[in-house]
Amino acid sequence: MSSQGPSQSKAKDRVNGLLLKNGTVLDYYPSELDAGPDPVVECCDLRIEGDRVVERGKDLAEQPGDEIIDLAGATLMPGNVNAHGHLYASLAAGMPQPAVPLESFSDILTEIWWPLDRALDAEAVYLSALAGAWDAIRSGTTLIFDHHASLACVGGSLDLVEKGISEIGLRGCLCYESTDRGGKGQRDIALEENERYLQKISDAPKSGVARFRGLVGAHASFTLEERTLELLSEICSRNNAGLHIHLAEGTTDREVSQDRGWKDPLDRLVEFGLVRPGSIFAHGVDLSPIDLQTLEDKGAWLIHCGRSNMNNGVGRAPVDRFPANCGIGTDGLDDNMWGELRTTYFRGREGGRGPLSFPAAERFWLGNFRLARETFGEPFGSLRPGAPADFMILENFQKTPLTADNWLGHLLFDFHPWDIHAVYVDGQRRYSNGDKAPVDALKLQETAARIWITMGLK
Helix, strand or coil, X not given: CCCCCCEEECCCCXXXXXXXEEEEEEEXXXXXXXXXXXXXXXXXXXXXXCCEEEXXXXXXXXXXXXXXXXXXXXXXXXCEEEEEECHHXXXXXXXXXXXXXXXXXXXXXXHHHHHHHHHCCHHHHHHHHHHHHHHHHHCCEEEEEECECCCCCCCCHHHHHHHHHHHHCCEXXXXXXXXXXXXXXXXXXXXXXXXXXXXHHHHCCCCCCCCEEECEEXXXXXXXXXXXXXXXXXXXXXXXXXXXXXXXXXXXXXXXXXXXXXXXXXXXXXXXXXXXXXXXXXXXXXXXXXXXXXXHHHCCEEEECHHHHHHHCCCCXXXXXXXXXXXXXXXXXXXXXXXXXXXXXXXXXXXXXXXXXHHHHHHHHHHHHHHHHHHHCCCCXXXXXXXXXXXXXXXXXXXXXXXXXXXXXXXXXXXXXXXXXEEEEXXXXXXXXXXXXXXXXXXXXXXXXXXHHHCCCC
């Protein structure tokens, strides 16, 4: 433990709960659990029992068997949510560049990302999820909406992703990225994997706060035949589930659709009933004002992935016109949501389509928690009694005061992953600053090198 961190005294056998005393609590949803956001900062105690917050107030009484942590004023806040991630990309860091020049987004897909998902075997799927989840928790992310692909390992792959996430202790909303790129046979296996996992989630015992949920996954409209869209719609309807898909990540989605004589990407998805409440559309760079209004009217979610868009050179999304249901994701670059928020804000301030205001940045940030609430049916983002006990504690050092008026400024200009002292999910401490990684780095490096060789990059 850091010498700067909160002091704690563990009961030998915790029989009641966890009592967090003297915290500076940042709460995004401090009012009734079904109310909208109205962030506050409050100096108070929290009592955790099981996987929920059960009491909040000043000078809460200790109970026999409590584990007691004196925060001594340290900041405590809800864990972060990543609204669109790719844990399968975790072992791509440092990957050699292809021999051919990458002149377009299509080149990036065909030379990097599609070879990567074809190279992932079962071991690599699991280790990628484990390594990515470890990076996530160290940056304060406790829930990931993951969008998985591994064409060489489809059946059972979502169980491997779930295993990696579970071993770190995070929550996840999972799906498999269905596509027609590998032909009808692989498409059918991918569709089956989505429905199998949704059925597994439905059949799981219902107790406490769910650790996992599922959506129906698809790559992008331009890699999906119309029969596949029809099948995806049927799975969504049978399972009362939304779709999770890339939409208009660049102009490629629309251009390929036009070349093939199809409607524009969003129009195709609307035609098959896939633009529905609970569906998640990532990127939205190449959307028209009418498209954005359609997403608004349908109650679907549009997720901005600013750093990925910049990295892939696909253009700037019209974030100032995104629908009410909006959020931010990392698209596999990492799971550092504070870093993603900053890029969204700074890039928006740079110009082009006009400055991105503080209220707009707040809307994107809090949107992630609203998405988690809608998907899991739980009041994420709140630390009131009844809320999931998913939170982080920062080191007890802060240069400037944290208040209800400046919390967003701290997220944008102050808080960093190295400020995190501990992360809790389900009321259990899953990470403390200085913890040893749960997987051998050499094993990860050997697996990454093996994947790169399979991709023809080394």
